[in-house]
Amino acid sequence: MKKNLQITSLVQRFGKTFLALSLSLCVLVPTASAFADEGIEPYSWFGSTLQLGFKSKHTGETRWYDGTNVGIEMTSASSVPSSSTQTFNVELHRAHGITNDWIGTAKFKVTGFTKATWTNVGSGNYYFVFNNQSNYSVKSNDVKMYSW
Incomplete structure (x- = not known):
């Protein structure tokens, strides 16, 4: 009986520690200071990763x-040398339920940092389409999507 109490006590203690750790990790979200260098104060901010095979297309979630403006930025990596001019397209679409509007397309480097913004598009439901027609796969662990 004493062992059962000790095990229960440990589970409760570690359970509380796990809960406290989980809650503290939830607080680690970007703030306006992340964009302070550019004078941008974001309203919405989403982080993600991206993996695109060669000659492939991926539609992000809506x-x-x-905010009235929407932007996306990332540092992408590939087997292509950094001096390469290879690119892939990132399209912004506005979702209206049954119909969707294409807002615009930006070319992103297969290797290196790229940023694109669309201004005065208004608040709403948007999604990005990533279209890679190069012969190289693309990967990014720091895709940032935001509005201001």
Whole structure:
């Protein structure tokens, strides 16, 4: 009986520690200071990763952006040398339920940092389409999508 109490006590203690750790990790979200260098104060901010095979297309999830402008930036990596001019397209679409509007397309480097913004598009549901027609796969661990 004493061992059962000790095990229960440990589970409760570690359970509380795990809960506290989980809650503290939830608080680690970007703030306006992340964009302070550029004078941008974001309303909506989403982080993600990206993996695109060569000659492939990926549609991101629809998300609500509450600012009037929408932007995306990332540092992508590939087997292509950094001096390469290879690119892939990132399209912004506005979702209206049954119909969707194409807003615009930006070319992103297969290797290196690229940023694109669309201004005065209004708040709403948007999604990105990533279209890689190069012969190289693309990967990014720091895709940032935001509105201001």
